[in-house]
Amino acid sequence: MGHNGPMTTAARVHLAKTRPTAYEKLAALSKEIGHLARDAGIEPLLCELVQMRASQINGCAYCLRVHTKKALSMGETTERMTMLPAWREAGLYSERERAALALTEAITLVSHGHVSDEIYAASREVFDEEEFATLSWMIVSINAFNRIAVTSRYLVDPEES
Template structure:
């Protein structure tokens, strides 16, 4: 694998805009663990190995169990996730796959049982932000470890 370009230096204005978006979403009040779950599941669906690797590492640093991290991709079949997390993950999946069926009414209703209007929009914005990061990473050829010195020299 080879990195196509370093997006951070290729267009500083674009990089700064993404950092501002990320900073704005962080300030919307989502629980940090929930935010990481959303980032990981969205990145799994979008096929971004770099982001899955980064955010699973972030979740580990937050003290999350390996079991829950390993089960994010199959959260529907895993009892380790709360009803609130399930509602957020279902909404995140629907937003990532928006072209397939929009956000079905049952997904919306379950999300609203657990989240205020503001929190609902915060989840949508979290999906939008990680989706943008995923598209940058995939289109520029990023992969886990691509910025590590030892990986770059291999």
């Protein structure tokens, strides 16, 4: 298939539409993880920050828009969202958020050194076993959604005002 230049979205296989049952199962998994997070007492804004950070790393504009809107609707500040890529240098995040963001980066960038013992230990200092497992599943899930959206080139058009 010879193409001169980038492929258009129309030329891409839309993974969710082509295999809807697989996508529905992933959506059901994501919903279950959301219930587990709520039941474990994980802060809803922390969940959105984790999903935003993974989406930033993966360059997934579609998921980034979804989770940014959710975070804003929950009262997240634009300053904290703007500083998210530089969270280590910004004194805006709690110890739990910092541990979750480090874990997010380690799982998302697993080929860059795996989840180090240091990151694992720091996460376990602030998250109990259920919280850690739930956050890890959430990170795995958003990474799957990111990869589907990026592969299928989900467009993010300007919104109507």
